[in-house]
Amino acid sequence: QCPSGAITEKSHVRKVLDALDDDTKHVVVQTAPATKVSLGEEFGMPQGTSVGKKMAGALKAAGFDSVFDTCFAADLTIMEEASEFVHRLTKKKDEIPHLTSCCPGWVKYCEYFYPELMHNLSTCKSPQNMLGATIKSFYADKMGINPSNIVNVSIMPCTAKKFEVGREELEVDGQQDMDYVLTTRELAVLLKHKGIDLNTVAEAEYDSVLGESTGAGRIFGATGGVTEAAVRTAYYLATGSNPPADLLDWKPVRGMQSVKEAVASIPGVGAVNIAVCHGLENARQLLDGIKATGSSKWQFIEFMACPGGCIGGGGQPKSMDAVEAKKKRIEAIYKEDTGATKRCSHDNAEIQSIYKDFFGKPLSEKAEKYLHTTFVNRHDRLFD
Ligand code: SF4
Structure with a gap:
């Protein structure tokens, strides 16, 4: 927080409490992967405690009508982004290097300082907004609820997400996703205000049909997680088989090194050079290198604005030993992945059924309408 108080956080707590008290509203909540390994710290639990089921129980006790999982939407993002990446690699080489787009802090930085690279950004919305758009279309239809009566709330590790929800480019038919x-x-x-203690609240499952997630969706919260998840599904899309063990636990993209480099060998596609970058100073140096040489040695680059990725986001619990907290949260995330029965986004049964029942297939016209977006050149606004 700003030490002089000149900058204050924009809190949505009162607005969410009001929505929960409004009987005419159907209030839906989703929880991001990084929050599930950090919320416990606010209730005195050790760093790196996984509290996903406790969190679902607490949100139900707080009165939310449905509790969905942003990890489901991370799996959905991977279906779209891996398909888009394979398409670019084979048919739209001018859009390579492929730059990830699920971090709104990074996306806005790119729009301000590197607008010439905007066409390299994946057009995928972030998991938060993919789920928001799906709730106000597919879920609203299924439940017979007017989308204008749905209030979509997300629990995020991130303050940049508050800006993201208001982006006009993310609206569908004039309606905000979130x-x-x-x-x-x-x-x-909010939970303390309602007298809910995470230590004692009963655990609950996430709600179907937007609640199932794989290990791939859960690792989105750590630097390198998006890349690892995307490579698992890109491998499947290219070969029809799940990746071998070394790609399922792909160590070169893990850890806190500022820029990690790796090569994924995908039969039928070849060797894919990848970089994973976290922290905007590291992003600046990497992008200036690309600008200076006019080319990139990488075909896929993951960017996250926060050091460590979302586990180190600006909305996370504060700690006197932040480095250790990030390490423990990352360990918890990979433990969840290793312990998951399904570790690839394309194996998620609810993802398979939403494509069958609603989107058709990745990059379909309907998927483009609800799950993809455009970007804005903000460079000139620097001088306003
Ligand atoms: Fe938000 Fe930071 Fe995660 Fe980007 S890396 S989505 S800014 S928490």
Whole structure:
């Protein structure tokens, strides 16, 4: 927080409390992967405690009508992004290097300072917004609810998500995907206000049909996670088989090194050079290198604005030993992945059925309408 108080966080706690008290509204909540390994810290639990089921129980006790999992939407993002990447590699080489787009802090930085690279950004919305758009279309239809009566709330590790929900480019038919974002810290405030203690609350499952997730969806919260998840599914798309063990636990893209480099060998596609970058100073240096040489040695680059990725986001619990906290949260995330029965996004049964029942296939016209977006050149606004 700003030490002089000149900058204050934009809190959505009151607005969410009001929505929960409004009987005419159907209030839906989703929880991001990084929040599930950090919320416990606000309730005195050790760093790196996985509290996903406790969190689902607490949100149900708080009165949310449906509790969905952003990890499901991370799997959905991977279906779209891996398909888009394979398409670019084989048919649209001018859009290579492929730059990830699920971090709104990074996307806005690119729009301000590297607008010439905007066409390299994946057009995929972030998991938060993919799920928001799906809730106000597919889910609203299925439940017979007017989308204008749905209030979409997300629990995010991130303050940049509060800006993202208001982006006009993310609207579908004039309707915002998401309504309110609570950071991990704000959710703790809301739960305490309602007298809910995470230590004692009963565990609950996430709600079907937007609640199943794989290990791939869960690792989105750590630097390198998006890349690892995308490579698992890109491998499947190219070969029809799941990746071998070394790609399922792909060590070169893990860890806190500022820029990690790796090569994925995918039969039928070849060797794919990949970089994973976290922290915007590292992004600046990497992008300036690309600008200076006019080319990139990587075909796929993951960018996350926060050091460590979302586990180190601006909305996460504060800690006197932040480095250790990030390490423990990352360990918890990979433990969840290793322990998951399914570790590839394309194996998620609810993902398979939503394509069958609604989107058709990745990159279909309907998927493009609800799950993809455009970007804005903000460079000139630097001088406003
Ligand atoms: Fe938000 Fe940081 Fe995660 Fe980007 S890396 S989505 S800014 S928490």
